Amino acid sequence: MRPIAKVLLILAVCLGAPRIEFGCAGTVAPLRVILDADLDSDVDDVGALAMLMNLHSRGLIELIGVVITSDDPFAPGCARVLLDHFGTKEIPIGFLKNQSRLTQHSRYTRKLVEEFSVTPMAWQSAEDAAPLYRKLLADSPDASVALITIGHLSSLQALLQSAPDAYSQLTGIDLAHQKIRRWICMGGQYPSGKEANFYRPDPASTLYCLEHWRGSALFCGWEAGNPILTGGSRLKELLPSRHPVYRAYQLYNDFHGRQSWDQLAVLQLLPIAEELFSRTRGRCVVAPDGSNHWQDDPAGNHQYIELPPDPAEYSRIAEMIDHLMAGEMPCGPGFHP
Numbered sequence: 001m002r003p004i005a006k007v008l009l010i011l012a013v014c015l016g017a018p019r020i021e022f023g024c025a026g027t028v029a030p031l032r033v034i035l036d037a038d039l040d041s042d043v044d045d046v047g048a049l050a051m052l053m054n055l056h057s058r059g060l061i062e063l064i065g066v067v068i069t070s071d072d073p074f075a076p077g078c079a080r081v082l083l084d085h086f087g088t089k090e091i092p093i094g095f096l097k098n099q100s101r102l103t104q105h106s107r108y109t110r111k112l113v114e115e116f117s118v119t120p121m122a123w124q125s126a127e128d129a130a131p132l133y134r135k136l137l138a139d140s141p142d143a144s145v146a147l148i149t150i151g152h153l154s155s156l157q158a159l160l161q162s163a164p165d166a167y168s169q170l171t172g173i174d175l176a177h178q179k180i181r182r183w184i185c186m187g188g189q190y191p192s193g194k195e196a197n198f199y200r201p202d203p204a205s206t207l208y209c210l211e212h213w214r215g216s217a218l219f220c221g222w223e224a225g226n227p228i229l230t231g232g233s234r235l236k237e238l239l240p241s242r243h244p245v246y247r248a249y250q251l252y253n254d255f256h257g258r259q260s261w262d263q264l265a266v267l268q269l270l271p272i273a274e275e276l277f278s279r280t281r282g283r284c285v286v287a288p289d290g291s292n293h294w295q296d297d298p299a300g301n302h303q304y305i306e307l308p309p310d311p312a313e314y315s316r317i318a319e320m321i322d323h324l325m326a327g328e329m330p331c332g333p334g335f336h337p
């Protein structure tokens, strides 16, 4: 940490002020991250990807691939626009290709492709989701990858069901468990409920992934991201207007603010999340209709996050997320994965 930042942090702590300072750079080895997103109907996927690109561009993580689990044919091209804007043309994009029907239903994906692409990326040129997963994992050291899913789990199921191939002699399940150290999942409602990522459009994939996943999993439920409002006037002021993240939020609802379900999942990469959120250990049980309920178990390998008890903290978390989406970095060791 830079001396001035350290002084500011100490001052903030001493004064009991929850104020966040921004402008710090990272110094630690990067964690490898794969994002699996349904970049289409909602805009929080854009915010989550922007946060990851911020961390990646600072060397705090290494985003090794983005898997698009969506039926929007412009979603892969939109992801390409966002990644290219941050200068990361080398990050591969996967797409769930074996779908019977694709439908353009997003308020922003096609517009971003049309407005920002020199050569628009067609969905056909994206890699197929499961082979890309296999390639990325096979190229990674054991237990080195954090997987963040912020959409439905169809592509993850395809990975888990995949057979040995040229990338790896392991089955998909064995490859995933050998390489993925942490699975952070935006999905479900806790302690019980019915949330879209789990029940729409492919609840069978949720059931399959939850039944076959043997590693640790951290769930960020609907109720956690729901009161955290970002993407409003503050983000508008932080970003230049000629920016794909600015344009996505403008097209979505013209900066009227939006819940931060997906961004909370990305925030879990940072140590500060352990200070901000409590975690309950046990097991997430999913029904065939995609609804879920929680079973407490001190030895369980599932956890779900809970917001701080004081709602005043929500605005602090929202401020943090807006700045991270806008490419800024709060000061302090809690922001280094």
Ligand SMILES: [Ca+2]
Pocket: 037, 038, 039, 042, 044, 045, 150, 151, 262
């Ligand atoms: Ca999402």
